[in-house]
Amino acid sequence: MKYLVVGGAGYIGSHMVKHLLQAGHDVVVADIAPTGPGIEWVELDIANAQALDALFAECRFDAVFHFASHIQVGESVADPDKYYHNNVAATLTLLEAMIRARIKYLIFSSSAAVYGDPHYTPIDEAHPKAPINPYGRSKWMVEQILQDFDRAYGLKSVSLRYFNAAGADPDGQLGECHEPETHLIPLILQAASGRRQAITVFGHDYDTPDGTCIRDYVHVADLASAHELAVQYLLAGGDTTAFNLGNGQGFSVQAVIETARAATGQRIEVIEAPRRDGDPARLVADASRARELLGWAPRFAGLETIVGHAWGWEQRYPWR
């Protein structure tokens, strides 16, 4: 198959590209940032309709994977226009170009943020969608647009609602590198390697056994395999839908720090801080639908493995 990976230079996108290439597919990356060597990269902003038309005139893609998005919840509250502009308006430009080029299949990176504050846990796909910040709303808006575009234009899509994407390429070639970094596991490991002094823990007074927030960490390589299964589902005639992607097991911030201490052999200083705005106490996925309908079976579900792979990547940092 010939696939376009939009945002294929980013954290999850780059793991997807590696996965598709290893499966023998033909892959083109469209991104504003460059990819690593040996990957076909087109410098392209999806807000640019002409550039998309030119690319689609040149290459006949069987499907598009769309990872290009802003991802910081706090920033989305401070600057919602950035999020609606890039995550919604630019996505619409991409969808319109796909329809003009008669590309029928899209895999979209959605988020557990579409659910907002959980009414129950674990969260299944039927849980009410009530996002509590512009980031989550931008993802839910696109999901709704995708439902309408299927009905009107026959564009078939799968929205994959990631819980906490984490870990790194088991071969050590790829990993997480956000600027600024806001995610828990890379920040803990930066404290372990000495790149930062300590990890700041936001909130010790949640209604959880140790008082810190609980999240469902899912390995980035397992996310990649779910995307390939999702495109196979569409190519086999599957209908537009959404799936949760998580391991169904929650770990507290404190438990992640303890796992990292064991994996790294480092003390890892902790600074206690107040709660971060908008953090629900507990976010755990019920991903049984992806397991049943897609046949998804995560290979790296253990937190030790996820943290271990991320530590392998953090240790390579000075040579990147």
Ligand code: UFG
């Ligand atoms: N945390 C800390 N200290 C830090 C960073 C995080 O204590 O320095 C805590 C947070 O308060 C939270 C947990 O660690 O309880 C995980 O935080 P992350 O920022 O790593 O991840 P989130 O759960 O906030 O967000 C992730 C994605 C978002 C997505 C959200 C819901 O990063 O893009 O899941 O899907 F919106």
